[in-house]
Amino acid sequence: MKVLIVNNMAPFIWGGAEELAVNLQKNLVIAGHDAEILRIPFQWEPSTRIPSQMLLARTLEIANTDHVIALKFPAYLVRHHRKSLWLLHQYRQAYDLYDAGQTNLPPGQHGADIRKAIAHADNESFAESRHIYTNSEVTRQRLLKYNGFDSKVLLPPVNDPEVFTGGESDDYIFAGGRVNSMKRQFLLLQALAKADRRVKMIIAGPPESPADTQQLHAIIEQFGLQDRVKLDLRFLPRATYVDYVNRALAVAYIPFDEDSLGYVSMEAATARKALITTTDSGGILGLVQPGETGWRAEPTAESLAEAMSAAYESKARTRQYGEGAQALWNGLGINWPETVEALLK
Amino acid sequence: MKIALCSSFMPFIRGGGRNIVDWLASTLTEAGHQVEVVYLPELDSPPDILFQQMMALRWVDLKAADRIICFRPQAHLIPHPHKILWFIHHIRTFYDLWDSPYRDFPDTARNRAIRESLIDVDTRAMGEAKTVFTNSKVVSERLKTFNGVESEVLYPPVFEPERFFSAGYNDEIVCICRLEHYKRQHLLIEALSYTKAPVRLRIMGTGASPDYGIALQQKAQLCNVADRVIVEDRWITEEEKVEHLSQCLAAAYLPIDEDSYGYPSLEASHAQKAVLTTSDSGGVLELIQDGYNGYIAEPTPESLARAMDKLYRDKNVTEAMGKNARQRLVDLKISWSQVLERLLA
Numbered sequence: 222m223k224v225l226i227v228n229n230m231a232p233f234i235w236g237g238a239e240e241l242a243v244n245l246q247k248n249l250v251i252a253g254h255d256a257e258i259l260r261i262p263f264q265w266e267p268s269t270r271i272p273s274q275m276l277l278a279r280t281l282e283i284a285n286t287d288h289v290i291a292l293k294f295p296a297y298l299v300r301h302h303r304k305s306l307w308l309l310h311q312y313r314q315a316y317d318l319y320d321a322g323q324t325n326l327p328p329g330q331h332g333a334d335i336r337k338a339i340a341h342a343d344n345e346s347f348a349e350s351r352h353i354y355t356n357s358e359v360t361r362q363r364l365l366k367y368n369g370f371d372s373k374v375l376l377p378p379v380n381d382p383e384v385f386t387g388g389e390s391d392d393y394i395f396a397g398g399r400v401n402s403m404k405r406q407f408l409l410l411q412a413l414a415k416a417d418r419r420v421k422m423i424i425a426g427p428p429e430s431p432a433d434t435q436q437l438h439a440i441i442e443q444f445g446l447q448d449r450v451k452l453d454l455r456f457l458p459r460a461t462y463v464d465y466v467n468r469a470l471a472v473a474y475i476p477f478d479e480d481s482l483g484y485v486s487m488e489a490a491t492a493r494k495a496l497i498t499t500t501d502s503g504g505i506l507g508l509v510q511p512g513e514t515g516w517r518a519e520p521t522a523e524s525l526a527e528a529m530s531a532a533y534e535s536k537a538r539t540r541q542y543g544e545g546a547q548a549l550w551n552g553l554g555i556n557w558p559e560t561v562e563a564l565l566k
Numbered sequence: 567m568k569i570a571l572c573s574s575f576m577p578f579i580r581g582g583g584r585n586i587v588d589w590l591a592s593t594l595t596e597a598g599h600q601v602e603v604v605y606l607p608e609l610d611s612p613p614d615i616l617f618q619q620m621m622a623l624r625w626v627d628l629k630a631a632d633r634i635i636c637f638r639p640q641a642h643l644i645p646h647p648h649k650i651l652w653f654i655h656h657i658r659t660f661y662d663l664w665d666s667p668y669r670d671f672p673d674t675a676r677n678r679a680i681r682e683s684l685i686d687v688d689t690r691a692m693g694e695a696k697t698v699f700t701n702s703k704v705v706s707e708r709l710k711t712f713n714g715v716e717s718e719v720l721y722p723p724v725f726e727p728e729r730f731f732s733a734g735y736n737d738e739i740v741c742i743c744r745l746e747h748y749k750r751q752h753l754l755i756e757a758l759s760y761t762k763a764p765v766r767l768r769i770m771g772t773g774a775s776p777d778y779g780i781a782l783q784q785k786a787q788l789c790n791v792a793d794r795v796i797v798e799d800r801w802i803t804e805e806e807k808v809e810h811l812s813q814c815l816a817a818a819y820l821p822i823d824e825d826s827y828g829y830p831s832l833e834a835s836h837a838q839k840a841v842l843t844t845s846d847s848g849g850v851l852e853l854i855q856d857g858y859n860g861y862i863a864e865p866t867p868e869s870l871a872r873a874m875d876k877l878y879r880d881k882n883v884t885e886a887m888g889k890n891a892r893q894r895l896v897d898l899k900i901s902w903s904q905v906l907e908r909l910l911a
Binding site: 223225230231232233255257259260261262263264270273274276277280281282283284285286 | 568570578579600604606607608609615618619621622625626627628629630631
């Protein structure tokens with residue numbers, strides 16, 4: 222089948238959605254289809270131009286294509302007789318962010334009109350879609366609440382599961398991903414100071430601001446953790462990141478109330494690593510079963526320290542949790558073959 | 567510099583107009599620029615859908631780019647304060663092919679009015695450009711005739727031309743391009759039956775349907791030259807192309823009235839091989855000068871046969887013409903450095 226993936230393009234910006242589209246294309250080809258990506262330029266500023274850009278997407282002629290998979294607003298407004306959506310997000314500033322007072326739409330009647338136009342176009346597009354999938358439960362709930370359309374959650378699979386092979390463990394807990402106050406790497410360091418002195422830690426990923434970097438260095442200084450912590454704060458080459466995961470004793474991921482499972486924890490489970498998280502971390506709790514796949518600590522240094530020490534004390538048990546994490550993850554059926562099959566239904 | 571390359575495309579149809587865009591993108595990236603390639607779908611028929619698509623292009627917002635370079639129509643309609651055109655062809659059924667069998671809609675008052683408006687819109691969009699380049703004299707002349715627009719010819723190079731080299735001169739004339747009737751490989755086979763020298767022919771490439779390839783095989787039998795012709799109807803890899811061009815005696819390329827000089831004649835010139843073409847081949851004649859870097863025969867088997875005999879018998883002359891072929895590229899400034907210098911001026 223000739224499958225066209227339709228996505229937005231924020232000119233000169235490359236991010237998670239672009240990466241996902243490329244991996245979807247790759248996996249459609251693996252499944253024996255011809256696949257291409259159409260990227261439609263979209264600028265949400267000034268917001269008064271949003272309607273014309275909606276029309277742009279709506280006006281394009283998609284020929285010579287058997288099936289369309291559209292990902293984002295307003296790209297999913299394209300016309301095609303066989304269109305399914307894998308909704309990464311709607312234009313949130315017309316919906317939940319609007320309600321929260323965080324919109325870029327102009328005040329007064331003008332803004333209300335644009336908002337109405339977005340909702341109308343969205344509803345028409347959702348109604349004409351063959352199937353609607355959403356990338357998380359949160360996105361599903363929003364779509365249901367604001368537009369009245371139900372959808373099926375289709376979590377994005379790990380992009381390159383084959384490299385997360387696991388292997389012999391070192392003595393460090395690994396914390397990967399973006400570094401900022403919401404991801405709470407500082408709390409991990411505070412916990413490490415209270416944990417068994419033999420436990421080490423690697424924190425790796427791009428810091429959001431210089432303040433985030435400074436904070437981590439200050440804590441290391443304060444507790445004298447220099448010998449036990451490695452900070453690798455940058456956008457890591459994929460191979461480096463993979464190596465950190467594969468050699469970890471366990472993987473800690475303690476964001477505050479996140480929507481999704483998180484790539485970090487999905488990749489850790491793929492590599493058979495036990496998981497350490499906190500009771501307020503949101504989506505990742507779906508992967509962390511106490512006594513089976515890892516530890517659900519309270520979001521305090523003391524409670525996290527206990528989990529870290531436990532991971533070190535019985536490595537056999539930690540390994541067993543790792544096996545459990547992989548089994549639980551595999552059982553969710555979040556893989557490319559099944560994802561591609563659903564999207565082509 | 568942030569540069570957006572804008573063109574139109576038909577999903578799942580590759581090659582042709584996409585090469586110039588993709589190769590330029592690689593070259594610009596290599597030179598340290600940030601490049602975004604914007605391909606939007608375009609359907610040229612029926613005439614009634616042209617204008618809505620043109621409107622869509624007017625809504626494209628690429629202000630994030632420092633400049634945009636537009637290729638295939640109607641990408642030149644995209645607004646931008648620093649717009650450069652590298653124009654490769656009009657929507658030809660409304661221009662030079664109006665009075666031809668290629669026009670698949672009737673000559674009605676309505677369609678004539680659409681034609682007039684289209685030409686008007688094109689002319690205005692060209693007027694917005696800082697500079698208008700074309701890929702050949704033929705296209706430049708059409709711009710002048712139909713739109714009254716002056717332009718500069720900027721010959722498109724092939725990708726990584728340094729791959730091509732000469733390893734000597736055997737007794738084969740090669741023709742590596744798409745296997746289509748309008749490329750007239752059949753004429754080469756007919757010509758072979760009129761040759762007096764034991765010159766050989768190698769025809770490689772593939773086409774939209776297997777019919778023409780089969781017809782060529784039959785023609786070789788019929789003309790009693792099967793022992794001197796190789797016809798390979800399949801996709802030819804770049805490596806194979808380089809290999810055969812490096813060893814051949816000369817190359818042949820005789821399309822009917824083509825817009826540009828055609829990549830096959832360019833590739834042969836890089837491999838220091840003389841090019842055999844015909845007086846009605848259009849843009850190829852911008853590159854090939856009779857007796858200097860190849861032969862321009864009449865499009866008849868007899869005339870082609872005489873040129874083939876000369877290529878075989880006067881081998882010293884053929885080799886010298888091969889050297890001249892490469893010099894001709896230097897003289898016409900067909901190189902990526904020239905392209906970058908002009909486009910970024």
